[in-house]
Amino acid sequence: MTPPRFGPRVVVVGDVAVDVLVEPCSPAVAGADVPARIRTRAGGAGANTAAWLAHLGADVTLVARVGDDPAGRAATDDLRAAGVRPALAVDPELPTCTVVVLLADGDRTMLSDRGAAARLAPADLPSVEAADHLHLSGYVLLGPASRAAGRAALARARAAGLSTSVDPQVAPALGAGFTDDVRGVDLLLPNAAELAALGGAEALRGVVGAVAATDGPAPARWTDRDGTRTAQPPPIEVVDPTGAGDAFDAGVLVAWLTGAGPAAALEAGCAARAAAVGRLGARPG
Template sequence: MTRVVVIGELMTDTVARAHYPLAREGNTPSSVTTYGGGSGANIASWLAVEGGDIALIGRRGSDITGRTREMELMGYGVDARMVMDPERPTGTCVVMVTHKGDRTTLSDPAANAALQPEDLPRDLFTPDRHLHLSGHTLLNEGSRKAGRVALSHAREMGMSVSVDAASHAQLERIGAESFLEWTTGARLLFANSRQAEVLTGRDDDEAAAKVLTAWYPNVVIKTSDESALWTAKGRDETITVEAPPVETTPGSIGAGDAFVAGFLPPFLANYHPKEALTNAHRLAARALIQPGARPELT
């Protein structure tokens, strides 16, 4: 497997799943659980348990929570290059799940949003590595410069690069033009249907993917019907693979991060995109049938 450097978030996920309709200004019985999270850390963890040589660059608080989250990464086999922030705590994400399974996310990036260019270990930027940059790093103003410098380092060293579109809501606030400008030159973009629509103005997944190949040689979109498609610049062909049926665990999170981790190894090894999409669905399915966003260690 190609050696992969991931730049992204290290978070604590608190998942609150309501057992009944939310009682406004009252108490709603629920199940509340805490897990290690953060898109960058999740992707790195899934890649590592699949046998990859994986490094994660990020920033955490100097608190006990941050130390715990970093130790978890090391348990997966991730080379965690985390800088301790002396002022900001480790990031936290609250995932609220209704009794019907609908969810919303409240995210405080905290130390993640303060990643600086000097936090980037130059020894990890080598031609034999692939860089995956979490879109959150660019969408958060405080870490944006570090993300752009990382992309510059990767280009200078001849590394292949992938990025993900992270959040449709943040993309709307920042503007599609800015994100496309910052990430031009990446070999591969991951997006879901809503993110692709924000970036292109097209509500058809195949049409949006074709538009995005003007910026990225390869585009992968997770569609609204849970299938996924790949297309490439200069090709009329669009390959679509349906996700296998899965009995989802209530409150499961992180399937999108597992999908990215499943796609990258076969794609970087030049396997057919259909095989890469199939492997991406395989890992995403594992995430859907377990609690938390990281792989369960047995």
């Protein structure tokens, strides 16, 4: 049973995934058998953000699509254990999203098979009228088959009077079409590479209400019509950067939705990011 929450009521629309974490014991060599430490963790950008939101006190519902498989069935229990209310559609054909994460030297490379998540549809979206805010993972907008669901989620949220936010997620896939899709969003949450792909914060003035951008160990920046504010992340030894941006999103959102100003919201996002990268896996412990 999901425990009661008294913070902001947030609907997250995004992916649920199984993360396969691979740490090679030595550099990979083509054609060789390289020893590695391999573990699985619950993941998915949308699910990670939802788990961090719940960890920070929000009342969270996650909307996603999973496969009719053990991973999909386990996702419901994992989310409930994290304090998240699952609203999961089940795809009868495609498997639950799986991401292989290669970890080396404090960085990560991801190999993704979105599976059932790629077929999230407008019909999978529940009512949002009882919520305060809708957060959308950019993967939904960037997938050709799921884009309609992402656009519908934002439209329904606006019609119901909710505030909205989007994390772009994938810098190489961003372009003019994505900018059109997020026009009117209250808060965009890119990392530095995604922000550059979108033309920078100044190019987004008049497109979104504000931009809160994370940049690893460099200062995070909030840009809106009143100017730019910054926050310096705390020093931290990076164990696993997977989910860092998802945690940053959650920290910023909970602070902002409970009345914090831009600088304080950035500080909360940086603190959540630091907690995420200091441990293995993309969700709270």
